[in-house]
Amino acid sequence: MPEGLRTRGGVGESIPRPDGPDKVSGRFSFGSDLTAPGMLFGKTLRSPHPHALIRSIDVEKATGMPGVKAVLTAADLPGERLYSLHKPPDQPVLAAAGDEVRYAGEPVAIVAAEHPEQARAALEAIAVEYEVLAPLLDPVDAIQRGSVLRELTIRSGDPDAVADVVVDGYYEVGQQDQAPLGPEAGLAIPTPHGGIDLWVATQALHVDLEQVEACLGMRPGAVRLHLGGVGGAFGAREDLSIQVHACLLALKARRPVKMWYGREESFTGHVHRHPAWMWYSTGADRDGRLVFVKATILLDGGAYASSSGAVVANAACFGAGPYRVPNAHVWSGAARTNTVPNGAMRGFGAVQSCFAYEGQMDLLAARLGLDPIELRLKNAIRPGDRLITGQALTGAAPMAKLIDLCQGLPEPPAPSDSLALPGGAGNVASAAEVVRGTGFAVGFKNIAYSEGSDDYATARVRLQRGPDGAAVVQVKTAASEVGQGLVTVCLQVARTELGVEAVEIERADTTVGDAGSSSASRQTWMTGGAVRDAARLVAAEVLKRAGPPAQALAGGHVLDEEGAALAPIELFLDEPIEREFEHHHRPTSGLDPAGQGDAHVSFMFVAHRATVDVDAEAGLARVAQVATAQDVGRAINPLQVHGQIEGGIAQGVGLATMEEIKLKDGLIRNASFTDYIIPTSLDMPEVAAVLVEEPEPEAPYGAKGVGEPPLISSPAAIVAAMRAATGRRLNRVPVSPEELAGLSECRPGWLVRPGQSPAEAVRPAPPL
Amino acid sequence: MTQVRLQVNGAVREAEAWPGESLLYFLRERLGLFGSKNACEQGECGSCSVFFDGELVCSCLVLAAAAEGAQIVTVEGLEDDPVAARVREAMVAAGGVQCGFCTPGFVVAMTGLLRGNRHPSDLETREALSGNLCRCTGYVRIFEAVRRAGDALE
Ligand code: FES
Ligand code: FES
Numbered sequence: 001m002p003e004g005l006r007t008r009g010g011v012g013e014s015i016p017r018p019d020g021p022d023k024v025s026g027r028f029s030f031g032s033d034l035t036a037p038g039m040l041f042g043k044t045l046r047s048p049h050p051h052a053l054i055r056s057i058d059v060e061k062a063t064g065m066p067g068v069k070a071v072l073t074a075a076d077l078p079g080e081r082l083y084s085l086h087k088p089p090d091q092p093v094l095a096a097a098g099d100e101v102r103y104a105g106e107p108v109a110i111v112a113a114e115h116p117e118q119a120r121a122a123l124e125a126i127a128v129e130y131e132v133l134a135p136l137l138d139p140v141d142a143i144q145r146g147s148v149l150r151e152l153t154i155r156s157g158d159p160d161a162v163a164d165v166v167v168d169g170y171y172e173v174g175q176q177d178q179a180p181l182g183p184e185a186g187l188a189i190p191t192p193h194g195g196i197d198l199w200v201a202t203q204a205l206h207v208d209l210e211q212v213e214a215c216l217g218m219r220p221g222a223v224r225l226h227l228g229g230v231g232g233a234f235g236a237r238e239d240l241s242i243q244v245h246a247c248l249l250a251l252k253a254r255r256p257v258k259m260w261y262g263r264e265e266s267f268t269g270h271v272h273r274h275p276a277w278m279w280y281s282t283g284a285d286r287d288g289r290l291v292f293v294k295a296t297i298l299l300d301g302g303a304y305a306s307s308s309g310a311v312v313a314n315a316a317c318f319g320a321g322p323y324r325v326p327n328a329h330v331w332s333g334a335a336r337t338n339t340v341p342n343g344a345m346r347g348f349g350a351v352q353s354c355f356a357y358e359g360q361m362d363l364l365a366a367r368l369g370l371d372p373i374e375l376r377l378k379n380a381i382r383p384g385d386r387l388i389t390g391q392a393l394t395g396a397a398p399m400a401k402l403i404d405l406c407q408g409l410p411e412p413p414a415p416s417d418s419l420a421l422p423g424g425a426g427n428v429a430s431a432a433e434v435v436r437g438t439g440f441a442v443g444f445k446n447i448a449y450s451e452g453s454d455d456y457a458t459a460r461v462r463l464q465r466g467p468d469g470a471a472v473v474q475v476k477t478a479a480s481e482v483g484q485g486l487v488t489v490c491l492q493v494a495r496t497e498l499g500v501e502a503v504e505i506e507r508a509d510t511t512v513g514d515a516g517s518s519s520a521s522r523q524t525w526m527t528g529g530a531v532r533d534a535a536r537l538v539a540a541e542v543l544k545r546a547g548p549p550a551q552a553l554a555g556g557h558v559l560d561e562e563g564a565a566l567a568p569i570e571l572f573l574d575e576p577i578e579r580e581f582e583h584h585h586r587p588t589s590g591l592d593p594a595g596q597g598d599a600h601v602s603f604m605f606v607a608h609r610a611t612v613d614v615d616a617e618a619g620l621a622r623v624a625q626v627a628t629a630q631d632v633g634r635a636i637n638p639l640q641v642h643g644q645i646e647g648g649i650a651q652g653v654g655l656a657t658m659e660e661i662k663l664k665d666g667l668i669r670n671a672s673f674t675d676y677i678i679p680t681s682l683d684m685p686e687v688a689a690v691l692v693e694e695p696e697p698e699a700p701y702g703a704k705g706v707g708e709p710p711l712i713s714s715p716a717a718i719v720a721a722m723r724a725a726t727g728r729r730l731n732r733v734p735v736s737p738e739e740l741a742g743l744s745e746c747r748p749g750w751l752v753r754p755g756q757s758p759a760e761a762v763r764p765a766p767p768l
Numbered sequence: 769m770t771q772v773r774l775q776v777n778g779a780v781r782e783a784e785a786w787p788g789e790s791l792l793y794f795l796r797e798r799l800g801l802f803g804s805k806n807a808c809e810q811g812e813c814g815s816c817s818v819f820f821d822g823e824l825v826c827s828c829l830v831l832a833a834a835a836e837g838a839q840i841v842t843v844e845g846l847e848d849d850p851v852a853a854r855v856r857e858a859m860v861a862a863g864g865v866q867c868g869f870c871t872p873g874f875v876v877a878m879t880g881l882l883r884g885n886r887h888p889s890d891l892e893t894r895e896a897l898s899g900n901l902c903r904c905t906g907y908v909r910i911f912e913a914v915r916r917a918g919d920a921l922e
Binding site for chain 2: 014
């Protein structure tokens with residue numbers, strides 16, 4: 001094809017993101033930047049107790065305060081009183097007098113005022129009388145009392161299989177916060193006809209819409225949601241935060257109401273990554289071939305269901321690792337306790353169990369005297385193999401190749417500067433004491449929704465003449481751009497299918513069909529697929545209008561079969577062409593009582609190697625490098641894929657070395673960026689990444705998701721490197737300085753036989 | 769409410785403010801300059817970075833009233849700044865932007881860094897930007913953008 005007829009910036013090219021110029025100039029508007037004439041500021045009163053009965057709520061004093069325009073409690077709710085991602089809903093919009101609050105931070109009343117300080121003062125004037133109840137905080141306790149959100153058992157193969165070598169291990173994963181930099185935020189504006197428009201920073205407009213409509217008791221169509229700019233998400237925006245509250249206040253005050261959470265409130269205002277307690281037993285033959293995996297994976301679901309159900313399933317389905325495991329017995333469950341609800345965070349479920357099964361593989365390698373990488377290669381799952389759920393791998397599964405490529409990546413140089421030593425700017429490590437360790441880990445996870453959900457996304461594509469007469473494409477979806485670069489993907493897809501470079505991605509809202517959530521690494525496949533299919537319908541219409549011998553579109557032209565230009569596309573656009581398409585992925589099935597079923601549509605695989613410098617004496621570590629090979633199917637935009645990999649690894653460094661929500665008596669003790677620390681530019685390791693592009697047969701363009709794998713096995717690899725440097729067990733993330741220095745060790749609070757429910761757990765005998 | 773008069777981006781800007789209102793709140797909600805962001809309002813993230821008499825500060829830690837008499841420059845005020853222009857181009861081209869919430873703060877901080885030093889070493893860059901948190905990118909492409917912007921300024 002002549003160069004002039006190539007469409008630039010299509011699928012496969014590293015083009016810059018279209019919203020970049022607005023974001024670097026400060027013009028891009030985020031949810032918290034929204035503003036409207038006459039706007040009020042909304043605030044939320046939250047329970048200070050993890051568990052209490054509300055005796056009474058008195059808002060009289062608050063209602064009369066200066067600037068206060070609305071004060072609402074559960075008594076004012078016009079519609080459904082409960083909401084959730086889960087059916088049936090279980091989480092109160094506002095806790096009512098006479099009801100219980102079930103976690104510290106549960107919303108009890110909301111206020112709108114002219115100034116945020118007036119709203120804050122009004123919250124303080126609301127008198128809530130609580131009868132404090134004993135909180136249920138230990139998840140094993142909770143399971144034993146039947147306080148369970150979901151439990152699931154997977155059994156495959158022979159339950160009595162005998163192995164030559166067996167290793168047992170206990171592992172914990174701390175509660176991680178997504179910590180998106182943009183706060184929960186939105187602006188609700190009442191319409192003249194009694195409806196409401198809500199601009200909100202969310203991961204899923206239609207998922208929100210369904211819940212908001214129900215809670216407002218409004219007919220379909222009266223509520224419209226628009227995407228407010230989203231400052232990162234990582235799972236934190238799957239559940240509702242300000243959505244219903246802002247609408248209620250705006251409807252009551254008949255004025256626009258903006259709400260955003262400050263950082264402290266954000267910690268209780270969204271769900272977190274489930275903390276996990278895991279008991280594993282792994283058996284192998286003398287050559288290192290896995291014989292069985294038995295595991296108990298206990299998650300704390302917190303006070304409400306949120307997405308605990310799916311997290312439990314993921315932790316179980318991927319709980320034996322991307323290996324050939326002939327016999328498995330896995331129990332996975334989430335306890336319902338009186339802590340802040342846990343739900344979606346990047347890699348959910350898969351991150352937790354990966355830390356355990358990879359720890360087990362290293363124990364096994366040590367026991368067998370095998371190289372840990374060798375052991376992984378020997379057991380790596382391959383196309384056609386079956387998972388422990390019985391599902392056969394029908395798509396790309398280049399696990400062995402990823403291991404090979406990852407281990408071959410160049411190793412980092414020794415630290416060149418004291419700033420690059422553990423302790424960094426504080427410079428407390430002494431160069432002489434620093435030991436370098438290397439660790440390896442692999443992981444995998446599903447893409448998109450599983451267990452029989454009807455997963456689909458909608459796109460509307462319009463092709464018409466622009467103001468200058470040249471062809472322009474407009475792409476409309478309800479899919480959330482949260483930072484991951486979906487707008488770039490949609491633009492590249494439209495260019496590729498229509499051969500037109502001028503593509504506008506319109507603002508997402510609910511005037512077009514559902515696109516599902518920007519989660520589970522699914523939007524490139526689902527919304528990318530919907531845009532592709534809608535664009536193909538548009539292209540077919542152009543070709544029909546052009547008539548034979550028109551064959552294809554590229555470089556702004558209709559081409560013949562030889563690739564020669566017949567005419568500019570705009571010639572056929574006297575009438576604009578608009579088509580809509582709903583892209584569904586292949587149906588999946590549920591899991592049967594033995595945890596068997598084709599529950600997932602596709603899988604992403606990844607390998608990580610970490611190099612960590614440790615001063616064990618000082619309890620300090622610095623991750624020098626994370627090398628990775630990732631199965632991406634096909635990179636629609638390699639620049640963005642690398643960005644996802646680096647960002648995901650940063651969060652993996654955080655989980656491995658520093659990030660944990662500290663709960664004491666059910667209260668979050670570190671709800672700020674002063675006390676909940678995330679990696680800074682000084683903590684970030686060098687990243688060496690290689691993409692493996694084996695197209696996924698069923699995925700549009702062969703592209704798998706890419707967002708989650710970087711966070712699945714990077715923590716496990718980093719901790720493996722710390723173990724190599726120190727010889728310590730380090731069976732808990734984040735690794736604390738005390739554990740690194742050997743001053744403390746994480747021991748199980750309960751004894752559980754791997755594979756059994758913690759309902760049968762007993763307390764260990766006290767040390768003699 | 770008191771009247772606060774500030775020099776922002778080269779112009780005198782005046783508005784009512786509550787006692788105790790931060791410069792960040794004043795810039796955003798009073799003056800409509802939403803380019804400075806509010807990721808923590810505790811001085812920990814740098815998303816609210818502005819120049820205060822040429823010094824890089826977190827505007828959430830400065831009282832609006834205390835900024836009277838000072839020259840405040842926000843990300844909006846860097847539109848015609850030649851260093852900032854290279855920084856913005858490099859951030860987009862290098863992939864240093866994802867959600868973009870941290871980005872205006874980084875653009876201000878990177879402009880400050882490159883004004884003093886066109887070719888900071890990797891560690892100097894890391895050190896200079898350690899007050900700006902980014903949750904999306906892992907910083908790698910932001911470091912790359914510093915290098916590219918420095919080169920483009922030659
Ligand atoms: S908002 Fe000012 S430092 Fe975070
Ligand atoms: S790009 Fe999202 S926080 Fe930096």
